[in-house]
Amino acid sequence: xxxxxxxxxxxxxxxxxxxxxxxxxxxxxxxxxxxxxxxxxxxxxxxxxxxxxxxxxxxxxxxxxxxxxxxxxxxxxxxxxxxxxxxxxxxxxxxxxxxxxxxxxxxxxxxxxxxxxxxxxxxxxxxxxxxxxxxxxxxxxxxxxxxxxxxxxxxxxxxxxxxxxxxxxxxxxxxxxxxxxxxxxxxxxxxxxxxxxxxxxxxxxxxxxxxxxxxxxxxxxxxxxxxxxxxxxx
Ligand SMILES: Nc1nc2c(ncn2[C@@H]2O[C@H](COP(=O)(O)OP(=O)(O)O)[C@@H](O)[C@H]2O)c(=O)[nH]1
Ligand SMILES: [Mg+2]
Numbered sequence: 001x002x003x004x005x006x007x008x009x010x011x012x013x014x015x016x017x018x019x020x021x022x023x024x025x026x027x028x029x030x031x032x033x034x035x036x037x038x039x040x041x042x043x044x045x046x047x048x049x050x051x052x053x054x055x056x057x058x059x060x061x062x063x064x065x066x067x068x069x070x071x072x073x074x075x076x077x078x079x080x081x082x083x084x085x086x087x088x089x090x091x092x093x094x095x096x097x098x099x100x101x102x103x104x105x106x107x108x109x110x111x112x113x114x115x116x117x118x119x120x121x122x123x124x125x126x127x128x129x130x131x132x133x134x135x136x137x138x139x140x141x142x143x144x145x146x147x148x149x150x151x152x153x154x155x156x157x158x159x160x161x162x163x164x165x166x167x168x169x170x171x172x173x174x175x176x177x178x179x180x181x182x183x184x185x186x187x188x189x190x191x192x193x194x195x196x197x198x199x200x201x202x203x204x205x206x207x208x209x210x211x212x213x214x215x216x217x218x219x220x221x222x223x224x225x226x227x228x229x230x231x232x233x234x
Pocket of ligand 1: 021022023024025026027028029030083086145146147148149183184185186187
């Protein structure tokens with residue numbers, strides 16, 4: 001099956017959410033974390049997880065894709081999470097991956113040195129999908145990753161508005177910039193490992209860094225479901 005057919009087929013049922021961002025921003029790590037948590041808490045809700053990377057270099061060679069069920073033992077509703085490959089040469093694949101999406105997690109690399117890469121990535125996103133993001137047909141959350149970096153080498157949520165404006169994004173989405181989720185996949189991974197090695201895990205009281213990764217994803221899922229429910233039935 002070609003990648004195009006796979007992406008198309010997987011998104012036929014349920015909802016589709018895509019992680020977008022420059023290469024090495026942490027998209028694959030965030031999706032892997034989400035997958036690990038679901039597998040721990042509710043293994044029946046995990047359908048599949050496909051990570052396309054070169055094992056030797058750990059570099060992405062395509063997109064990642066994972067499918068989950070909403071609620072346990074549910075017959076029907078599935079949600080599909082995809083990541084886009086960030087490298088220049090994957091521009092056409094990115095367009096294929098975002099085809100038919102309902103929601104978007106925009107991953108920004110908080111490292112100051114990555115400001116330009118973040119800008120280029122945002123510009124491309126809004127060139128392709130700006131109308132649907134402004135009209136909120138596609139739901140969106142912003143994940144500002146790598147907040148574990150030393151303060152003087154990284155930006156914070158307060159800088160995201162400026163980054164967006166520099167990338168040519170209209171401030172129509174000002175409230176979305178303002179609700180940027182500051183996360184650290186690295187801290188989440190450490191917290192997860194530590195809790196699991198102690199044999200302690202309570203889904204109702206997850207470690208803070210882990211909860212921060214889950215929140216934007218849950219928010220986008222909720223926003224999509226609310227708007228799907230409000231649509232007149234066809
Ligand atoms: N310091 C730090 N590094 C991270 C964090 N999240 C991911 N990384 C690292 O950044 C690199 C790229 O991550 P990856 O998930 O493959 O990025 P992708 O290209 O966006 O899929 C890897 O070496 C990760 O270990 C984080 O929160 N903090
Ligand atoms: Mg990746």
